[in-house]
């Protein structure tokens with residue numbers, strides 16, 4: 172990509188994305204969609220995209236472990252940690268509940284399941300490449316029984332819990348192990364340098380990811396479920412362009428336009444990778460270096476958010492639940508609607524920041540109100556593309572919360588937002 176030299180990173184990523192989408196759609200139109208994924212060229216796109224995703228996944232555990240630990244050490248006082256944690260959970264819960272409520276409301280008003288012509292799955296149990304999670308499983312999994320297993324399996328929520336414990340413990344014996352803190356700070360700097368190296372490869376990485384997705388799925392798959400997709404996109408747009416900006420202006424007094432301009436490259440990465448975890452290192456760097464949120468708060472809130480705060484996923488799950496209920500002709504009572512909204516909040520906590528994780532957790536929401544889990548099969552076909560959009564909403568919601576909390580804690584350096592490029 173030598174010809175992109177001299178062009179800024181966001182523009183390079185955009186060029187990579189644009190070319191990837193065009194290449195993918197062309198391949199989908201030219202080759203037989205049923206066999207396109209077996210072609211050597213498409214496989215090469217797939218390999219390139221997976222390599223790029225792996226690079227991010229490789230670095231995300233060290234980033235979260237080291238920087239959340241350091242963040243907790245420097246917060247030092249448990250009451251400060253508790254206050255920031257409390258505010259963070261408040262905004263996470265509020266935005267997720269709001270997203271879910273808007274999803275249900277618009278999907279019901281626009282009757283997205285009526286007039287949709289797709290065949291309903293007959294079998295009761297749809298085969299998904301993963302397991303449908305339970306509430307108790309989600310809660311008991313918060314604390315790992317084996318620290319190293321959590322790290323090896325990249326279980327982000329457990330890794331955050333480990334980092335919190337390490338941070339609190341390290342703060343207590345800080346004076347006895349001064350070198351350990353210096354060492355962790357140095358590893359943190361090294362991690363940042365690795366993230367920057369990976370970001371330099373982003374144009375090629377996003378090109379491969381998008382070329383692969385669009386050649387396999389094309390736009391045609393979206394047509395039968397266009398009402399569902401439009402409803403999801405409309406509610407997402409409402410959240411992104413009305414609710415988030417209003418929150419940023421009212422509670423942090425910052426310009427949403429500037430915020431979005433700085434966030435744009437991270438949003439493009441989220442769209443291309445469909446993984447909140449993968450873009451976490453880039454999100455932290457942007458929020459701290461370009462928007463002015465203190466490093467501790469950015470790391471703590473974004474790491475937690477990538478794992479437990481999923482506003483876009485909540486919108487998808489609610490729209491999909493209403494769609495499935497309408498297609499099966501099952502009316503939803505007010506009590507069931509409230510149940511769906513609260514289940515979506517729990518599902519959000521259990522959803523990993525990985526591609527397609529949200530669709531697995533949809534099973535939990537459907538189950539809670541007695542809808543057939545096999546209904547998931549109805550939206551599965553378009554989920555790869557819906558996932559790209561909802562991941563953008565997910566990571567933006569995390570960043571908005573980080574700005575709101577840092578502003579209320581006087582940990583937002585407004586000069587950075589106004590002056591950085």
Ligand code: ASP
Pocket residue numbers: 445446447448481484522523524525526527528529530558561562565566
């Ligand atoms: N892909 C989403 C994310 O990483 C999770 C989901 O599938 O909803 O944020």
